[in-house]
Amino acid sequence: MFNRIAVLGVGAIGGIIGGYLARSGHDVTLIDQWPANVEAIREKGLTVSTQEGDFTVAANAVHLGEVCNTVEPFDLVFLAMKSYDTEWATHFILPHLSENGAIVSAQNGINDERIGPIAGWSKVLGCVITLGAGMYEPANPIRTSIASRLAFTIGEPSGIESRRAHAISDMLGAVGPTKVTPNLWGHRWAKLATNSMANPICALTGLGSAGSRDTPGVVDVTIKIGAEVVRVGSGLGVSVEPINNIPSQQYVDATEDATALEDLKSQLAEGARELGDGRPSMLQDVIKGRRTEIEYLDGYVARRGREVGVTTPACDRITDLVKRVERGELKSEADNINLMSEFM
Numbered sequence: 001m002f003n004r005i006a007v008l009g010v011g012a013i014g015g016i017i018g019g020y021l022a023r024s025g026h027d028v029t030l031i032d033q034w035p036a037n038v039e040a041i042r043e044k045g046l047t048v049s050t051q052e053g054d055f056t057v058a059a060n061a062v063h064l065g066e067v068c069n070t071v072e073p074f075d076l077v078f079l080a081m082k083s084y085d086t087e088w089a090t091h092f093i094l095p096h097l098s099e100n101g102a103i104v105s106a107q108n109g110i111n112d113e114r115i116g117p118i119a120g121w122s123k124v125l126g127c128v129i130t131l132g133a134g135m136y137e138p139a140n141p142i143r144t145s146i147a148s149r150l151a152f153t154i155g156e157p158s159g160i161e162s163r164r165a166h167a168i169s170d171m172l173g174a175v176g177p178t179k180v181t182p183n184l185w186g187h188r189w190a191k192l193a194t195n196s197m198a199n200p201i202c203a204l205t206g207l208g209s210a211g212s213r214d215t216p217g218v219v220d221v222t223i224k225i226g227a228e229v230v231r232v233g234s235g236l237g238v239s240v241e242p243i244n245n246i247p248s249q250q251y252v253d254a255t256e257d258a259t260a261l262e263d264l265k266s267q268l269a270e271g272a273r274e275l276g277d278g279r280p281s282m283l284q285d286v287i288k289g290r291r292t293e294i295e296y297l298d299g300y301v302a303r304r305g306r307e308v309g310v311t312t313p314a315c316d317r318i319t320d321l322v323k324r325v326e327r328g329e330l331k332s333e334a335d336n337i338n339l340m341s342e343f344m
Contacts, residue, residue: 001167002076002102006031008093010041010061012133012281013106014080015141017175019048022057024174029074030061031093038063040139050143064092073098076168078127083109083296090118097123102164104154108195108281109296110188112157121157125165128153128187131176132209132278144209144278151176155184183241189233190241190248196229196297197222199282200318203292203325204339206332209278213244214269217337217344223264224314224343226251229301235308244271286325286332294322314343 007018010032018030030046032038041061048055062070075098081089090103097103103119105111106127116124129152132145154169156162159182172178181187198212201222207215212222230248233240240248246267254261285292298315305312321339324330 001164002171003027004072004074004076004098005029006074006077006093006096007080008077008089009080009082009085010034010037010046010141011080012135012141012284013129014078015046015135015139016048016131016133016143017078017080017106017172018059019046019055019057019141020175021171022046022059023055026171028059029070030059031064031067032061033064034138035063037061037138044139047140048143049140050147052147067092067096070096073101075101077101077103078106079103079111079115080106082291083107083111083293084291086111086114087118090115094119102168104168106152108191108199108293109300110185110192111296112184112188116157124157125168126155126157126184126188127168127172128155128181128184128191130191134279134281134284136284147176149176150179152178153181153184153187154178155181155187157184159183181241183239186239186241189229189238190243192233192297192301193226193229193240193243193248193251195280196301196315197225199280199292200294200298200322201225201337202280203282203286203294203322203332204318204330204336205334206283207334208283209280212280213271219265219268220261220344221314221318221337221340222268223251223254223261225298225318227255228305228310228312228315232301232305232308232310232312235310236304244268246271282322283332292322292326294319294326298322314340317343 006029007014008031010030022028038061045056104125104127131151135141165180169178169180201212254264298319302312302315
């Protein structure tokens with residue numbers, strides 16, 4: 001069904017997907033805008049580092065400017081760019097997509113709704129990512145979560161469990177455990193909650209993924225953010241799936257009952273052990289001095305909340321603080337959590 005595959009954006013997630021698919025024998029083209037990354041992959045291959053060991057694969061890597069030389073169209077494109085690059089990247093790759101080809105959003109945020117109007121909804125599938133990854137050197141994505149952890153959830157925006165969704169799920173099984181869902185939007189909002197909790201907190205404080213779940217005080221704030229995401233999603237009519245393997249309603253309940261709060265804290269601390277020493281992508285962006293995706297995570301939640309009359313004070317506050325970090329007005333450090341003390 002999918003003979004020619006492209007990965008557009010070969011960072012942490014794109015590199016992991018491309019590396020495993022290339023190792024399993026798929027015809028994969030890696031497309032990136034970072035010249036050093038493309039050249040390093042060409043010269044020495046793509047090295048994927050994992051807790052279980054490293055492997056290196058030869059891969060066809062091309063720069064954005066070289067895609068115009070592509071003769072045969074792609075049957076499947078994994079779009080793994082930053083959320084703020086979604087629209088132009090979709091316009092860019094669309095002429096190189098086969099007639100019955102598909103674009104899979106393998107990104108943070110809810111970008112399916114940005115791709116659909118451009119490419120046509122019949123060409124869109126979602127990939128909700130639950131593996132952890134980082135990238136700090138060219139041609140070396142690092143998988144930070146354990147191999148047995150659920151890696152991807154694939155879904156059609158329509159909710160149909162299609163043949164192509166199952167084909168993509170089978171393909172991504174080479175990377176890690178993958179499943180197909182009839183509730184893409186519910187999984188998207190659950191992952192949006194995870195990202196909206198961990199990413200900005202870590203960008204603000206410098207803590208790693210596990211630290212955002214088990215550090216006293218910090219976890220109180222993350223729960224408040226998670227509850228806001230659930231309330232907004234529910235207000236939009238979304239049936240939000242479990243967040244970090246915990247029923248989403250528990251986040252709301254934890255903001256209203258002290259016993260429920262302590263129980264949720266314990267569950268999150270237990271789950272933190274599976275995260276390893278990974279850094280969320282927003283903290284990676286802050287370390288690299290790059291623009292963050294805050295407007296597509298907590299900022300997005302706040303905007304959608306206003307549409308349905310749900311207040312989001314924690315999301316509003318953390319969005320403002322991360323923007324200050326972006327502008328260099330705040331340094332990412334642990335004491336910054338005190339700027340969110342009203343939510344503890």
